[in-house]
Amino acid sequence: KNEVEQSPQNLTAQEGEFITINCSYSVGISALHWLQQHPGGGIVSLFMLSSGKKKHGRLIATINIQEKHSSLHITASHPRDSAVYICAVIGGTDKLIFGTGTRLQVFP
Amino acid sequence: DSGVTQTPKHLITATGQRVTLRCSPRSGDLSVYWYQQSLDQGLQFLIQYYNGEERAKGNILERFSAQQFPDLHSELNLSSLELGDSALYFCASSVDRGSYEKLFFGSGTQLSVL
Numbered sequence: 001k002n003e004v005e006q007s008p009q010n011l012t013a014q015e016g017e018f019i020t021i022n023c024s025y026s027v028g029i030s031a032l033h034w035l036q037q038h039p040g041g042g043i044v045s046l047f048m049l050s051s052g053k054k055k056h057g058r059l060i061a062t063i064n065i066q067e068k069h070s071s072l073h074i075t076a077s078h079p080r081d082s083a084v085y086i087c088a089v090i091g092g093t094d095k096l097i098f099g100t101g102t103r104l105q106v107f108p
Numbered sequence: 109d110s111g112v113t114q115t116p117k118h119l120i121t122a123t124g125q126r127v128t129l130r131c132s133p134r135s136g137d138l139s140v141y142w143y144q145q146s147l148d149q150g151l152q153f154l155i156q157y158y159n160g161e162e163r164a165k166g167n168i169l170e171r172f173s174a175q176q177f178p179d180l181h182s183e184l185n186l187s188s189l190e191l192g193d194s195a196l197y198f199c200a201s202s203v204d205r206g207s208y209e210k211l212f213f214g215s216g217t218q219l220s221v222l
Contacts, residue, residue: 033211041196043213044110086151094206095166096141098151 003027004099006087011104019074021102023087026068033096034061034072035086043086046072077106111135112201114214122222126187129217133180133201139163140182141202141211142174146195157182158205189221 004025013019023032031050037043047054047061049070054061058077063070074081087099111134121127133140142154144167153166157176168174171189176182186193196216202209 035211035213041218042110042215043198043200045211045213048210088151090206094156095164096143096153098153100150 002100003091003097004087004089006085006099006102008102009100011102013077013104013106015078015106015108017077017106019077019081019104019106021072021085021087021104023070023072023089023099024068025070025087025089025097027089027091027097029065029068029089029091030094031090032063032070033088033090034070035088037084037086037101039083046085074104077104079106079108082106110212110214112199112212112214114197114199114217116217117215118218118220120220120222121189123189123191125189125221126185127189127219129184129186129197129199129219131182131184131199131201131214133182133199134212137201137203137212138180139202139205139209140176140180141200142168142182142184143198143200144195145198145216146192151198154184163205186219191221194219194221 034046058075060073084101086101088096113132138159141156145151154168156164174184200211200213
């Protein structure tokens, strides 16, 4: 079993829909990253959070350290949001442990 | 543009060979991280350098080594290459020594071992 699990693995949405991607982890962590990997392969860091909630534009990330769970929400989804979203937790000794990613496709 | 430069973008080589991947971090960033992304393993942390010193080690094979130079650029050396080493290799940089800062990723080096 992976230490970091994401669901769903694949997600298809219509433009404008509200999207939620979930990340659960089994190890103790101090913080968590949400990353976006574009179809061309480039990776962009979206959020780093250790508690509560962060918002940037149409993206919202939440984390519950006690429940070992984080969610990434996209409001009013757009085709340009199509990408792989990766959750990565900061475990012991500050090493990042990555989830397997959620592939999102948003259709017009 | 993240400000992190990786070269080369693509590398094709044969089994048994040795290659060097290069990463220049964003101006002012002291930490460089190396990651491997393969189809079967996903993204994995390999190694981190902070201001020239090795700070953390992940799933890095003994055939692989890295260093960070005084000008803060880093090189990842892969030797005795095997087919399974074919992957996308990313470097990332951050200002501070931990993973608690926002990470800035390079565009990656696609390594194909034939």
